[in-house]
Every structure is written in structure tokens, then in C-alpha cells.
Amino acid sequence: MIPKFTPAQYNVHYPADRKFVIQFSKRAVLAVFGIVFFTFGIAWIQYLIFGLPADPSLKLINDKTAPLGFPLWLIFCHWMNFFLLTILLRSGLSILFDHPRLYWRADSKPGSEWLKFTNKKVSENEYWTAKDDARYLNPVIGLPGYRHSVGIARSWHFIYVPLFIITGIFFISMLFLTDYWRRVVPSSFQVIPDAWKIFVHYATFNLPVELNGYYQYNALQKLSYFGVIFFIAPISILTGLCMAPSVANRFPWFPKIFGGRQGARSVHFLAMLSFLFFIIIHVSLVCITGFKKNINHITINSDSESDILGMIIFFIIILFVVGFSFFAHFISWRKPRILQKISAAVNGNVRRITINKLKPQKFFTKSDISSYFWTNGKIPQSDTWKELASNDFKDYKLEISGMVKNEIEFSLEELKNLGKEQNITMHHCIQGWTGVAEWGGVALKKIIDIVEPLESADTVVFYSFGEGLYGGKYYDTHTLENCLKPQSILAWEMNYKPLPVEYGAPLRLRIENQLGYKMVKWIQKIEFVSSHKVVGKGFGGKNEDDEYYDLIANI
Numbered sequence: 155m156i157p158k159f160t161p162a163q164y165n166v167h168y169p170a171d172r173k174f175v176i177q178f179s180k181r182a183v184l185a186v187f188g189i190v191f192f193t194f195g196i197a198w199i200q201y202l203i204f205g206l207p208a209d210p211s212l213k214l215i216n217d218k219t220a221p222l223g224f225p226l227w228l229i230f231c232h233w234m235n236f237f238l239l240t241i242l243l244r245s246g247l248s249i250l251f252d253h254p255r256l257y258w259r260a261d262s263k264p265g266s267e268w269l270k271f272t273n274k275k276v277s278e279n280e281y282w283t284a285k286d287d288a289r290y291l292n293p294v295i296g297l298p299g300y301r302h303s304v305g306i307a308r309s310w311h312f313i314y315v316p317l318f319i320i321t322g323i324f325f326i327s328m329l330f331l332t333d334y335w336r337r338v339v340p341s342s343f344q345v346i347p348d349a350w351k352i353f354v355h356y357a358t359f360n361l362p363v364e365l366n367g368y369y370q371y372n373a374l375q376k377l378s379y380f381g382v383i384f385f386i387a388p389i390s391i392l393t394g395l396c397m398a399p400s401v402a403n404r405f406p407w408f409p410k411i412f413g414g415r416q417g418a419r420s421v422h423f424l425a426m427l428s429f430l431f432f433i434i435i436h437v438s439l440v441c442i443t444g445f446k447k448n449i450n451h452i453t454i455n456s457d458s459e460s461d462i463l464g465m466i467i468f469f470i471i472i473l474f475v476v477g478f479s480f481f482a483h484f485i486s487w488r489k490p491r492i493l494q495k496i497s498a499a500v501n502g503n504v505r506r507i508t509i510n511k512l513k514p515q516k517f518f519t520k521s522d523i524s525s526y527f528w529t530n531g532k533i534p535q536s537d538t539w540k541e542l543a544s545n546d547f548k549d550y551k552l553e554i555s556g557m558v559k560n561e562i563e564f565s566l567e568e569l570k571n572l573g574k575e576q577n578i579t580m581h582h583c584i585q586g587w588t589g590v591a592e593w594g595g596v597a598l599k600k601i602i603d604i605v606e607p608l609e610s611a612d613t614v615v616f617y618s619f620g621e622g623l624y625g626g627k628y629y630d631t632h633t634l635e636n637c638l639k640p641q642s643i644l645a646w647e648m649n650y651k652p653l654p655v656e657y658g659a660p661l662r663l664r665i666e667n668q669l670g671y672k673m674v675k676w677i678q679k680i681e682f683v684s685s686h687k688v689v690g691k692g693f694g695g696k697n698e699d700d701e702y703y704d705l706i707a708n709i
């Protein structure tokens with residue numbers, strides 16, 4: 155199942171330091187303890203002073219007015235969601251661990267996290283990349299787990315998200331098309347004090363009267379189901395959507411609802427935690443309150459204790475889900491190109507018919523510039539680059555070749571004489587961090603006009619002096635069309651100062667409608683070709699070749 159890693163891959167996926175730690179900020183710890191102490195404390199005070207409140211379930215014991223049982227569509231949605239959540243949660247964690255820090259601020263500044271899974275303190279004078287910072291996740295928990303599997307994890311996540319949304323829409327429609335909404339939508343605000351009374355029972359280790367779930371849920375149960383269906387699930391979907399840079403770029407107000415791009419990422423994680431918390435309590439209570447009976451409810455819609463068909467179906471479902479997890483790992487490691495292709499097809503098409511029809515907006519100003527900006531990429535080790543760097547790149551020549559009428563070399567001076575474009579933009583790394591910076595440099599269009607690409611040249615390749623994660627030259631490709639966009643520049647300036655070495659000196663790409671990995675740093679040369687298929691392994695870039703990232707990363 156696990157592929158034979160090359161030594162380079164082995165080092166990446168099994169780093170020497172594999173452990174992760176869970177570190178909450180002081181404020182987050184205070185908030186969590188505050189909530190727990192407050193709720194449990196008040197429950198106990200009430201219990202000790204006023205005694206156990208009357209159990210609101212008593213009046214419901216013989217109430218059979220709500221629609222009873224579990225129709226087939228509901229059973230289907232229940233298990234479908236169970237299956238989908240195993241994939242979404244596990245792949246989501248794998249994505250998270252590629253940048254194991256959660257923030258509220260858009261600059262993703264180390265030190266400002268409310269939760270992180272690493273104890274690494276990032277110091278100002280050390281070159282510590284976001285890739286170095288990724289943590290190893292056990293593949294039993296993560297899909298696919300290990301380190302740096304964000305490309306594959308994203309494929310799983312995004313292939314299954316549409317199914318989750320469709321199931322949700324179908325489920326909620328059916329609730330309201332039938333009478334079943336009455337089982338999960340509280341009919342009055344009385345449900346809140348009633349739920350509290352039940353909570354006081356549980357919190358003080360007094361089990362409330364147990365209602366048969368076939369006919370009735372108790373108030374706390376009803377409120378939790380209502381919350382999961384109408385709050386947690388929609389919030390997961392909305393925060394997921396507004397984390398997409400292509401959405402944020404067109405509807406800047408949307409992520410602001412959740413406190414910006416990183417806020418949305420944090421809320422997305424909190425929604426995942428809520429799901430996890432709900433599942434743990436739900437499954438425990440299903441077990442405690444009569445496992446066999448409960449399973450018969452939700453598999454064969456039978457209230458009998460003796461039927462064993464329900465158990466058989468249950469075990470088949472569990473076997474399927476576990477079997478699928480193994481299958482998912484097999485695909486992830488042995489056939490990742492399939493995932494890369496399906497994910498590109500699904501999301502490429504969804505994007506084509508929706509978001510691509512709208513123009514992104516410019517909306518950052520000088521005051522938005524981040525005080526911290528993560529780095530990625532291996533600083534070039536070649537003697538050529540080091541020599542050039544030692545001389546402030548005075549001898550640097552950018553070589554432009556391939557399918558052009560005029561092959562040419564530019565010195566930095568000559569490039570600067572072509573004029574300067576400046577943009578303030580938010581950089582989105584596929585790993586999850588963001589940062590706002592100003593970039594200044596020459597529009598690629600100016601260079602393209604000079605070199606005059608041949609009719610058949612369709613793709614522009616940017617080669618770096620530096621290496622990729624597994625060795626070999628870092629490169630990436632862009633369509634000629636995209637390079638001609640006004641916000642596609644070769645930058646030599648960052649935040650109004652000469653581009654620092656760590657950020658890609660002497661020249662780096664800024665193609666503002668793309669994700670971070672498409673922006674090659676430490677550019678050595680540019681080549682015009684007929685298609686991305688003729689370069690490297692043929693998938694459009696170093697990360698596309700080795701990490702199964704998308705060829706098109708429009709944002």
C-alpha cells in the first residue's frame with residue numbers, strides 16, 4: 155500500500171522530527187476553560203442549591219404526534235454523511251498539518267496563533283520556510299497523512315465536498331417536503347430551558363428519562379441535531395467557500411463575516427471540531443441507550459430489539475467505510491495522478507461555470523501590508539547564483555529563449571528601464587497561509603512584446619536557480635494568455651525595497667491570479683514552448699509533477 159519512497163521522498167514524508175504537539179494560546183485556553191467551568195459550574199450550583207430540575211422529557215413519553223421512525227431517504231443521508239465526514243475530516247486534517255497553525259489575522263504571523271500543532275518558534279534571522287514548518291500526520295488519522303501531502307489531501311477534500319453539499323440540500327429539502335422537520339426543528343423557544351434542564355442532568359451524572367428515539371428526541375438532543383444540520387454544516391460549507399481565494403477576490407466582504415481569510419480558516423476548523431465533538435457524544439449515547447435498538451432504527455427503520463438485520467447492515471456499512479479508507483490510501487500512494495485529474499476536472503468545471511465569469515477586484519492598500527510574510531522554496535545553492543548574489547546581481551542576465559522570434563538576454567538594469575508596475579495583493583499559499591505585500595517589477599507583457607512569441611507558442615516556462623522539495627530544478631509554467639494580464643509581473647521590489655534574497659532575488663514571478671506555488675522565485679531563465687506537457691514530467695510545474703498540485707491555480 156505504502157509506495158517505495160525514494161530517499162528524497164522519504165526525508166520529506168518521514169522527517170526526523172515527526173512529533174507534533176498541541177499548543178493553544180493562553181487566551182484560547184482561558185476561553186475553553188471559561189466555557190467549560192461556566193456551564194458545568196452553573197449546572198452544579200443549580201443542582202446543589204435547587205436540586206435536580208424537573209425532567210422535561212417526562213411530558214413527552216407518550217407524545218406520538220411527531221412523525222415516527224426513519225424513512226429510507228433519512229437513513230441514506232445519515233450514512234452518506236457519515237461516510238463523507240470520514241473523508242472530509244481526515245483529508246481536512248491532512249491539509250491543516252501542511253501549515254499547522256491557526257490564526258485570526260491575515261498576515262499569518264508566527265506568535266499570533268490561537269492554536270498550533272508545532273512547538274517551533276520562528277525566529278527572524280533564520281530561513282524557516284512554511285514547508286519546513288509542516289508536521290507529520292499519522293496516516294491512520296489523516297487522508298493521506300504523512301508530511302507534505304496537501305496536494306493529494308486537497309483532491310480528496312474537493313472531490314467529496316460537492317457530494318456533501320448535494321446530500322445536505324437533498325436532506326434539508328426532504329425534511330421540509332415531508333413532515334420530518336418537526337423532529338429536528340424546535341417548535342418553540344421552550345426548547346432552550348428544557349435543553350438546559352437535561353444538560354444539568356447529564357452534567358451532574360443523573361441520567362434523564364430516556365425517550366425512545368423512534369418517536370421523540372429530548373430537548374437537548376433536538377437542539378443538537380438542529381444545530382448540526384442548520385448551523386455547523388452550513389458554516390463549514392460557507393467558511394470553506396470563502397477560504398477559496400477566487401471567491402474572496404470577487405466578494406471581499408464574504409470572508410470578512412468570519413474575520414477574514416485566516417478567520418474563516420479558524421472557524422472552518424472549529425466547525426470540524428464541533429462535528430467531531432458531536433460524533434463522539436452521539437455515538438457514545440447511541441451505545442449507552444440501547445445499541446441494537448438504535449441501530450435497527452437507523453438502518454431498517456424498525457423499533458424491534460430482536461431483529462438482527464439492522465446489525466448486519468450496520469456492519470456492512472462500517473466494513474465499506476473502513477475498506478474505502480484503505481482503498482483511498484492505495485489510490486493516494488499508487489495512483490495519485492488519477493486524483494489529480496479527477497480533482498482538476500471537477501473543480502475546473504465548477505469554476506468555469508461559476509466564479510470565472512466574474513472579474514476579481516483590487517482591494518488592498520498600503521496599510522494592509524503584512525508585518526510578516528512566510529517564505530517557501532530552497533534558496534539556490536548553485537555557485538552561479540551565489541556568485542551573482544555576492545555581486546548584487548550586477549552580472550545577472552535573464553535569458554529568454556524557445557519559440558520566439560527574438561531570443562534575448564536582459565540585465566536587471568535593462569529590465570528596470572522597461573518600466574515598473576506595482577501591485578498590493580494578498581498572497582495565498584496552497585498550504586493555507588496568507589500575507590499582503592507590495593510587489594514592483596516589469597509587466598511580462600512588455601517582455602513578450604519584445605521577444606514576439608511564435609504563433610504556436612502557448613506556454614511560458616519559468617526556471618529557477620533553486621531546487622524543488624525532492625531535488626531537481628524548480629520551475630513552473632503559465633499560459634501565454636495569463637502572462638499577458640496586467641497583474642503578471644517579474645518583480646525586483648517587495649514592499650518598496652529591493653527584493654530580498656529570501657523572497658527570490660534577483661527576480662521572481664508575481665502572477666496575481668494564481669496560487670503561491672505558481673510564482674517562481676530566483677528566476678534563471680524563461681522559455682516559450684508549445685505546451686506544458688513538454689517540460690519536466692509534463693504536469694505544468696515542479697509541484698504539479700511531484701506534489702500533484704493543479705496545473706491551473708486560478709484565484
Ligand SMILES: Nc1nc2c(c(=O)[nH]1)N[C@H]1C(S)=C(S)[C@@H](COP(=O)(O)O)O[C@H]1N2
Nearest residue numbers: 528529530531583618628670671673674675
Ligand atoms: N524557486 C522556487 N520558487 C518558489 C517555491 C519554491 O519552492 N522554489 N515555492 C513556491 C511557493 S509554494 C510559494 S507559497 C511561494 C512563496 O513565496 P515567498 O517565499 O515570497 O512567500 O513561492 C513559490 N516559488
Ligand SMILES: [Mo]
Nearest residue numbers: 583584670671
Ligand atoms: Mo506555497
